[in-house]
Amino acid sequence: MKARKVPIRMCVGCRERKEKKELVRIVKTVQGNIEIDPTGKKSGRGAYVCLRAECVELLNRKDLSSAFRLEIAEEEFVALKDTLYGYLKNRGKEAHNDQGENI
Numbered sequence: 001m002k003a004r005k006v007p008i009r010m011c012v013g014c015r016e017r018k019e020k021k022e023l024v025r026i027v028k029t030v031q032g033n034i035e036i037d038p039t040g041k042k043s044g045r046g047a048y049v050c051l052r053a054e055c056v057e058l059l060n061r062k063d064l065s066s067a068f069r070l071e072i073a074e075e076e077f078v079a080l081k082d083t084l085y086g087y088l089k090n091r092g093k094e095a096h097n098d099q100g101e102n103i
Helices: 053-058 061-068 074-090
Strands: 008-010 017-019 023-028 034-037 045-050
Touching: 023 074, 034 074, 045 053, 045 061, 053 074, 061 074
Parallel strands: none
Antiparallel strands: 008 017, 023 034, 023 045
């Protein structure tokens, strides 16, 4: 019996390739909303980011817009980053900014 192939995805922050289960999926839903998809199963176009504050910090609007094939407004991008930081905190991961302070 063959071993199952492990899905690999690239983080849009650090651009490293990792196993899908090590990343969190951001999805552009069919309705056009951009949200976090912890299950990885929501319908829509997805992008992945590492579960580290450094990767969330490295996210930029241009790369995310390219991944979703849609122009993301600055306000929506800032709100998404805030949501990702909150998601990291809620998962029990310690999130730090560039100065090493908790965020």
